[in-house]
Amino acid sequence: MIDFNHVDKIFQKDWYALRDIxxxxxxxxxxxxxxxxxxxxxxxxxLIYMDIFPTRGEVKVAGYSSSSIKTNEIPIxxxxxxxxxxxxxxxxxxxIYENVAFALEVTNTPRRKIKKKVINTLAEIxxxxxxxxxxxxxxxxxxxxxxxxxxxxxxxxxxxxxxPTGNIDPEGTDEIIKLLLxxxxxxxxxxxxxxxxxxxxxxxxxxxxxxxxKIVEDTDAVHN
Ligand SMILES: Nc1ncnc2c1ncn2[C@@H]1O[C@H](COP(=O)(O)OP(=O)(O)OP(=O)(O)O)[C@@H](O)[C@H]1O
Ligand SMILES: [Mg+2]
Numbered sequence: 496m497i498d499f500n501h502v503d504k505i506f507q508k509d510w511y512a513l514r515d516i517x518x519x520x521x522x523x524x525x526x527x528x529x530x531x532x533x534x535x536x537x538x539x540x541x542l543i544y545m546d547i548f549p550t551r552g553e554v555k556v557a558g559y560s561s562s563s564i565k566t567n568e569i570p571i572x573x574x575x576x577x578x579x580x581x582x583x584x585x586x587x588x589x590x591i592y593e594n595v596a597f598a599l600e601v602t603n604t605p606r607r608k609i610k611k612k613v614i615n616t617l618a619e620i621x622x623x624x625x626x627x628x629x630x631x632x633x634x635x636x637x638x639x640x641x642x643x644x645x646x647x648x649x650x651x652x653x654x655x656x657x658x659p660t661g662n663i664d665p666e667g668t669d670e671i672i673k674l675l676l677x678x679x680x681x682x683x684x685x686x687x688x689x690x691x692x693x694x695x696x697x698x699x700x701x702x703x704x705x706x707x708x709k710i711v712e713d714t715d716a717v718h719n
Contacts, residue, residue: 502552527695528688530705536688577646577654581661585630592626636667653684
């Protein structure tokens with residue numbers, strides 16, 4: 496479903512942000528990407544949703560290739576990928592319901608369908624009781640749940656989480672990770688990047704460790 500084949504990414508002359516990255520991610524798999532600041536985690540994730548393209552090598556995602564995808568196919572691919580970030584990126588003047596509904600409004604989903612999907616997704620994530628609140632009235636952990644609901648309401652095949660617990664207290668962090676594991680258990684692939692190794696040490700899931708743009712450890716190397 497996701498294939499990196501000897502991928503290099505160079506932003507500045509002769510300096511590799513990513514170097515010779517090769518790995519495969521199966522449908523429905525859970526993967527942690529761990530590594531210190533600057534290791535190249537976010538760069539790797541951006542290659543998956545084709546925000547950037549490799550300098551060398553190829554990235555394949557859901558049948559699309561970085562070498563041949565057309566500009567007008569990129570939004571189609573992005574609709575199938577949910578992405579959440581450290582800073583939530585919720586719209587401050589929309590309430591929680593409206594924030595999640597907006598993700599479907601921009602895809603021309605019929606209004607009746609939107610309502611049903613939003614209500615179901617908010618319930619699934621356990622944040623329905625906040626649907627009339629505005630983002631600033633929620634804790635960091637609650638805001639991240641809304642961002643997760645907004646990503647999932649489009650029924651993506653993968654949820655990409657770039658440092659999703661970076662702005663959340665330890666209790667909220669555990670809750671978000673548990674939620675990501677639950678989401679994965681119900682069939683969605685999840686790829687979470689973090690620099691906090693201790694967060695992932697106890698989770699019984701595949702880990703790729705990165706340093707200076709390279710993969711230095713893959714706990715599931717048989718997949719490569
Ligand atoms: N658009 C860009 N132009 C130039 N250099 C970039 C660009 N994006 C990333 N880099 C560089 O590539 C390297 C990897 O960055 P990246 O953001 O992928 O690291 P990261 O592992 O996500 O770090 P963090 O844990 O701090 O988020 C860094 O040295 C960064 O400065
Ligand atoms: Mg990053």
